[in-house]
Amino acid sequence: MNLKNQPTVMMPADLMYEVEREWKMSKAAWIDVAWDLAQQICGTEDQAAIEKVLRERAELVLMYRKRAKEAA
Known part of the structure; x- marks a missing residue:
């Protein structure tokens, strides 16, 4: 799965832009954040x-992403 250039479905788009540009957070860094929070x-x-916790959250996020894609 290529995650490059796919918009977020839960995080507000304007915040995601800020996170990527101003905080300089890559997707790999977000994986580290997810692991730390879990x-x-x-x-x-x-x-x-x-x-287990990450997998449960991943399934939830994938469900939301699928719904967003179907609605578009």
């Missing part, structure tokens, strides 16, 4: 637990 939510460094 680790914080889980309260553990257990990779399996963190991966």
